Each structure stands twice: as structure tokens, then as C-alpha cells.
Amino acid sequence: MTEIFNEKTIGSIECLGKKFPSEEARRDFYLEILAERLKDPTFRGIEGFPVGSDEAILALSDPPYYTACPNPFIKDFIEFYGKPIIEASKYDVTPFSLDVVEGKNDPLYAVPSYHTKVPPKAIQNYLLHYTKPGDLVLDAFCGTGMTGVAAANCANPGRDLTDRFSVYEKGARRAILVDLSPAAAFIASIMNSPLDEHLSSGVSGVLGEFIKKEILPLYxxxxxxxxxxxxxxxxxxxxxxxxxxxxxxxxxxxxxxxxxxxxxxxxxxxxxxxxxxxxxxxxxxxxxxxxxxxxxxxxxxxxxxxxxxxxxxxxxxxxxxxxxxxxxxxxxxxxxxxxxxxxxxxxxxxxxxxxxxxxxxxxxxxxxRRNYYSLARIAGIKDAQLRRAALFCALTIMENNATxxxxxxxxxxxxxxxxxxxxxxxxxxxxxxxxxNIGRKMLQVLESLQKVHSSWPKTRSIVSNQSATNLAQIPDASIDFIFTDPPFGGNINYSEQNILYEWWLGIKTNNQAEAITNSVQKKRIQEYTHLLTLVFSEYARVLKPGRYIVVEFHNSSNTVWHAIQHALEKSGLIVANVALLDKIQTTLHQDHKAAAVNKDLAITAYKPIESLIRSCVLNSQISQSVWDFVKEHLKHIPIIKERDGLINYISERDPRVLFDRMVGWFIRQNVYVPLSHQEFRAGLVEKFLERDGMIFLPDQAKEYDKRRASVSTAPQMELFVSDERSAIEWLTNFLKSNPSTYQEIYPEFTAQLGAGWKKHESKPELQRLLEDNFIEFDGFGECPSPIHIYLSSIFKDMRGLDKSNPSLLHKAKNRWYVPDFNKAQDLEKKREKSLLKEFETYKTFTGRKIKESRLEVLRAGFRAAWAAKDYKTIIGIANKLPEDTLQEDEKLLTLYDLALTRAADGI
Incomplete structure (x- = not known):
């Protein structure tokens, strides 16, 4: 499609297919439409509608590209630039597997000051991989609009970026930017349109002369x-x-x-x-x-x-x-x-x-007093375009310099x-x-804008000031890719800190739907999770099937991490990968605080294709639907992840993680899967290929084998023991390679039970874990194969001995080992029965709170109650648990959420 933004042709410009004699005429035309919309109480009732008068909103807006309120022209933008949905099979983009390391020295990144930003080049990595020129990109927590800057500058991404990709297409992508904050949306509108003449003309222009004449003499x-x-x-x-x-x-x-x-x-x-x-x-x-x-x-x-x-x-x-x-x-x-x-x-x-x-x-x-007076002079400029340019300069210095x-x-x-x-x-x-000296700083901004003029976006994004919890202007399945950096718990109270920005705009944040934790706003982790779920549900609705969303995560709280994952899964999106997004430079706070997080995570999820949903809901053969899900899910997981010349273990390909993803997906579709973990694992081995403990499709395994052949060290799974489930996983990995006696296991296992253990989770006895999940060789009969292989490889005098050799049997006696499939199934059934028996004690508990519990017992009991449609039991037990127990376990939280919904609907 031909570029038409701000392009003058024979004394006219075009905007969304309409011709106007000038930019001023374009603004006047759309301002008149916006003014009429503002008279409609229904329009003002849109979630997150900012607090401000009609006059203040119209004075700040530059429609149709930016409105200082919910943008009513987004649908027109999508109809003009959007592409029809192609079959998911034709969108064959493989998952992005690289960690992204991009510094903050991008000149465009440095222009506006704000609480948090992501360097545009970091976002361009994902855009070049997941999208094509002209694709629609959405960011509903846009901040200063760096996603839009990245989308526009894909037209000329530079060698430092393109060298990373074997396949990519140059060309601008089209961004739809949304933010609850009027200050953020305003800054994003300037950053995502061709540079205004008042800004591009520098210190010698009208704005520069105003500053030199009216502001500088004050200092x-x-x-x-x-x-x-x-x-x-x-x-x-x-x-x-x-x-x-x-x-x-x-x-x-x-x-x-x-x-x-x-x-x-x-x-x-x-x-x-x-x-x-x-x-x-x-x-x-x-x-x-x-x-x-x-x-x-x-x-x-x-x-x-x-x-x-x-x-x-x-x-x-x-x-x-x-x-x-x-x-x-x-x-x-x-x-x-x-x-x-x-x-x-x-x-x-x-x-x-x-x-x-x-x-x-x-x-x-x-x-x-002097700085307030200076800013009041700037905010009082009568000419709308000059005022917008002046306010942009003022807001770019506000956070670091003006207060x-x-x-x-x-x-x-x-x-x-x-x-x-x-x-x-x-x-x-x-x-x-x-x-x-605000005057001097604003002149410095004008000088810097002249220097970055050549790299400034040449195309326009569309910007809307509203809540991300309701994006009704965006049609279903119309977005090609989403990059988003949502608020994380109580890290930053955006609306409260933005009073220093928004005062000068005359419009302030409507924080009723602000997704944060905040005591005055009466928002705990539950309310935060609910708001994020609404947001991700909207993301899932507008995203095309088979397409991706990347969520940047920056928080050291487990509770917030689980809230993000829970919101993603509840929305119907499926997590496919978690990778590093390193912005390199740290803040003074991160340098001096040991617990401060200085690297972000990029969570990649995708929207399942329609055929997978139909298979799940309509297929009477549940087992076939399970394998349909696994096959589709494996397509969306990276095949190889490398760092520092080594191949990393991809946790999403771990059989246990695949099992949890599968169960979570079917639960969301209200379908019960009568398949144990052991049965699922056996099916994986039968239907797919396993490499280094990870599951692959046949063509993926070939690609992995080719790269694996050039690396001597196998990828190692990182495992942190924090509850009973991870303790069992650690023991499984340990005993697979080291069948050992209790005395040998004990010191190794105890060393894992450190400070990372969950607060309300009771620590299990090692003997009980071994008896419920593994087998101890009693010294009678033949030596089990796992122990025989281990002893033969470790001890020279055991090599070549028959499995019934007395010396071998003596050495093998009392060693614990990982059972084969049939025995593991029996153990799993026995363990499940034991867990459900213990769950009965929770059901009969009469105290106010169950201060300490076993997560495995709760998970087994919740699963059984859900399968039996006994939602009352799930809700009753959940109400007796400490808040952290429920909020920090997505499996319990998912079943509790569903139980509340089913009970409310009378199902």
C-alpha cells in the first residue's frame, strides 16, 4: 500500500482514503466528528475514559490519529490498513528463540522521559520475526509508544538488527497504541507521527523563539x-x-x-x-x-x-x-x-x-515557584499546535528535571x-x-530533535487514551501481532505519579480500571489478576488465530508472576516460551539493591487455531484431541535455544510442562481428561520423539539433531525445589542417573530444601516421597536394569556381572530407582489414592485457616472435585487457605476460578 501519511500531493493530503487541502483541514474535519461523539454519554462511559472537559480533550487531540480519549477512528484505521485472516497453515512463522539484548542508547528511546520504556530495537526483533510489512501491531499498555516507533522503523531496521535474521522483510508495520494515561498517550502521539514543524525547526523556530523570549529570562x-x-x-x-x-x-x-x-x-x-x-x-x-x-x-x-x-x-x-x-x-x-x-x-x-x-x-x-510559573506559561499557549509541541518538550524533561x-x-x-x-x-x-532551568532544557530538547530528525517515524500510528480492559473499537481477529509491557503489581503507581505530568495537560487518568495493586484503590492481587484477565481476554479476542503475543515481565514477586500466567491462560492464550529481554543499563536503584531486578523476561504466547478448539470441544475421542493439542503446541515452541555457545534446555518441551499445559487447556474448554501423567508420558514416547529429555515433532527433531551434533555438552534442565512437586522432579532426575540408598540421597536432597521453599507448603518427609513415587530394591530376584547399568558404569568390579550375581545384588540392595512405565502407573494410582485420603482431612477441617498444607494434596483434591462437578468443595477449601497458597499456584487458582464461575452459573 502506498504511503499517504503527511504526503502532500498537488496541494492536498490523504488520510484514511479521504483527501484534504491541508493538515489543518484534516484536523478540523475529524475534530468536528469527535466533538459530536463527546456529547454522547455512552461514549463517555467507555472504560478508562479520562477525567477532563470536552475543551481540554479537543485541544490536545490530533484526530483521527490521536484522541485524548477513546479513539473512535480505530475501526476506520483497521478497515483501511488491515489484512484478511489467512489460513493458519499459511502463517508458518517458527517461534522466536533468541534472547534479546538491546541497550537504551537508541536516540529515539532517549527523547521522552517516562517511568518505564522498552528500547524500540528490542521490540523490532520480534516485529521482524513475527510480522510482515503492513501488518497490524497492537500495544494496549503503550507508554510513550516505543512499539509504534519500532513498527514504523522496520522500514529501515539497520544492519545490527537484520544480521540476526536469515529471513525478514523490510517495511513499516502499522501500530495501534492504547494507554490509560493521558500523559503517555499524548507523548506516544508525538513520537508516532512525522515530526511537527514546531519541533523540527529547532531553537530558531517559533517555539524556540517563544522559549528564549518568555522562559529563559526567568532564570x-x-x-x-x-x-x-x-x-x-x-x-x-x-x-x-x-x-x-x-x-x-x-x-x-x-x-x-x-x-x-x-x-x-x-x-x-x-x-x-x-x-x-x-x-x-x-x-x-x-x-x-x-x-x-x-x-x-x-x-x-x-x-x-x-x-x-x-x-x-x-x-x-x-x-x-x-x-x-x-x-x-x-x-x-x-x-x-x-x-x-x-x-x-x-x-x-x-x-x-x-x-x-x-x-x-x-x-x-x-x-x-519559578518552575511552576514557567510551566504554567507553556500550558497557557493559545495556538493548539504550538501548545502541543511545547507541552511535548516540557513533558520530556518532567520526570528527570522539572520537579x-x-x-x-x-x-x-x-x-x-x-x-x-x-x-x-x-x-x-x-x-x-x-x-x-526549564527554558534551557527545552531548548536542548529542540536541539536533540533536530539531530534525530532523519530517524523519526515517517508513518503514523493510531493512538487511543482508554483502558485496555475493553477494546471494543477493535474487531475480532483483526490484529497480526501484540507486544505489550503491562504494569506489574505495585511496582509503579502510574496514575498517582502521573499527576505531575497530567496537570499540565488538563486531563488526568481515570484509574478505576488501572491494573495495579494499591491499598487506597482497594486493589489486592485478586483485583489485579481480574483486571489483567480482562485485558488478556481482549488481546485474545482481537488477535488472529495462530498469531503471537509477547509480554514483557519485570517483577521479583512470585505472586505477580503467577497472576500474569494465570491471566494469560484464562484468556485462552497458550504460553509457548519465556526468554530474556536485557536492556543492559541498570538504574541507580538496581545497582544498589541486591533484590532489585535488572533483567526483564519476554513471555511468548499464541492464540490457538479454530480447528484445535473444534477438535477439543466436539471430538468424542478425547485421547485424540489430547494429541492434536500436543502436536499443535509443539509447533509454537522454539526448537533450539542457544546462549554463550551452549544449547539450553527448553522447559516448555519437558513432558511434565506439556502435561500441565494440556490439562490446563482442556480444563479451560470445560473438558475433563481422564489421562494420568504416566499414561500421557507413554503416549508422548509413542507418538513423538524425545531428545535430551525434550519432546519434538519429527521434522523438529531432525533440526535439533543437526545442531546438537556440533555441541559436546547436553542441555541441562534447571530445577529449583520449592514444593512437593518440584521435590519429586528433583528426585526423579537424581535417581535416573544415580540409583542410591536413603543414606546417600538424604544429604543431597536436604541441600535442596533451602530458602526458596513456599511459605505455606509443608515440607515432605524424604522417606514418604520415596515410598510414594519410587521403588526400593530389596535384594531378592534379579537386579533391576537401572541399578545394574549404574553400578556397571561406576564400579569396575561390577562390570560384566550377571544381574543375579551375589556381589552385584549386595551392592544393589536398598537402592531406590525410577520405576518403568507399568510399575510407575501402579505407584501413581496408589499415590493419588493416598493424596485424596489426606484431602478428606482438609474437607473436615473446622478452623479458620489451614496454615500449612501439601500442594499435591490440594491439587489432587481440586482435580477430583472438579471432575465430579463438586464446585462447593473447591470454593470451601479455597476460602480456608492463606491467600499466598492460592495466588501462587496457577493450577489451584485456575480450578478455583472455574468453580466460582460454574457455581454462579448454577452448572
């Missing part, structure tokens, strides 16, 4: 006999001694210039008492605030330093009385945007209690001190605060 200081513009000023809090009551400027006492560092404790300059910074009192003052027409109690601060860079050297001076008077004069001017009082939120009132400990009660208290959160830091790397930006993911205001 002047006395430099000798002249007046000059500074880069930044430093403000310091005042402290108060709890011992003598004296107050003092903290800048004068907390800095050790010899080490150099900021002291964690220091003497009171009045009485000498030692004060610890973590518990130090702030000094407050009551001041009249003309902007809110009221007296406020604020933490007392003073300007202590002014810095200007001359060449490569920073010139630091103490502010003069003239400098202070200039600051106070600017801070007393009338502002067009009267500051609002902060709403009660987790970040402002519960986590930090900003009103109590900082005196921060209104939005402008996060800014110096009082910007820290002034002193250490060995910064002996003279320098700004280092805010403490991420908090609204913390430091003791030493940097006031950045």
Missing part, C-alpha cells in the same frame, strides 16, 4: 557585573534539633567535603547533639500562598547554590540578594493555572505522608555535587533539591 543570576542565565540552582531544607530546638540550614552541616559524601548522621551546630538523617526533623514555616489564597505550612527551604557551565567547567556561586529577590518576584506573579489540592492517594498520603512530613498539600508544591524531586548528590564520583534526577517510582522530595 537569571548576577554574574560579576553582568546578568546571565544559569543551568540550575540548588535549594536546601532547614533542619530542627530535637534536643535544643535550634534550626539550621542542612546544606551547611550534612556535607562532608573530605570524603566526599552526604552524612547519614551529623552534630547539631547549636548544641552538638548527634542527629540521624533518617529520623531528623524538618523546620517548617507558615507562609501566605497567593496562588491558592491561603496560608500554608511548608518545609522551610533556601536557595544555596547557582551553577552555570562554561566550556567543560561548572562555575558555582552562592546566590546574591538580587538572585533571591528575582526568584521571589517570579514566584509572586499571577498564574493562569491555579494549583489544585492533592487527592488522598497511596503515593502522596500513605506511603510518604507528604502533607505531614513535607507540607506538600497542593500540586505546585512539587515544583519551585523538586530532582536530587543534588555528592559522592566520590561527584565530589563537587551534581543533579542526578529523582528517586524512581516514588514522589520523594530530597533534602537538597535541584531547580532546573
Amino acid at each position: 537569571t543570576f548576577k554574574s560579576g557585573n553582568a546578568v546571565d542565565h544559569f543551568d540550575y540552582a540548588v535549594f536546601s531544607d532547614w533542619g530542627e534539633c530535637a534536643n535544643c530546638g535550634g534550626s539550621f540550614l542542612l546544606y551547611d552541616v550534612i556535607i562532608d567535603t573530605k570524603k566526599p559524601c552526604i552524612l547519614s548522621e551529623y552534630p547539631c551546630p547549636h548544641c552538638g547533639a548527634i542527629i540521624k538523617s533518617e529520623s531528623a526533623k524538618k523546620s517548617f514555616e507558615a507562609v501566605f500562598d497567593p496562588w491558592i489564597n491561603d496560608t500554608t505550612r511548608l518545609a522551610k527551604t533556601s536557595m544555596v547554590l547557582i551553577s552555570k557551565k562554561v566550556g567543560n567547567r561548572a562555575i558555582r556561586t552562592k546566590p546574591t540578594e538580587l538572585d533571591v529577590r528575582h526568584y521571589e518576584e517570579v514566584g509572586s506573579r499571577v498564574v493562569s493555572l491555579v494549583p489544585a489540592k492533592l487527592e488522598y492517594t497511596h503515593m502522596t498520603h500513605e506511603r510518604n505522608n507528604l502533607p505531614e512530613y513535607w507540607g506538600i498539600t497542593h500540586i505546585h508544591h512539587f515544583y519551585t 523538586r524531586r530532582n536530587r543534588f548528590y555528592i559522592d566520590k564520583r561527584r565530589p563537587n555535587g551534581s543533579p542526578i534526577g529523582p528517586l524512581s517510582n516514588t514522589l520523594y522530595v530530597p533534602t537538597l533539591q535541584t531547580e532546573t
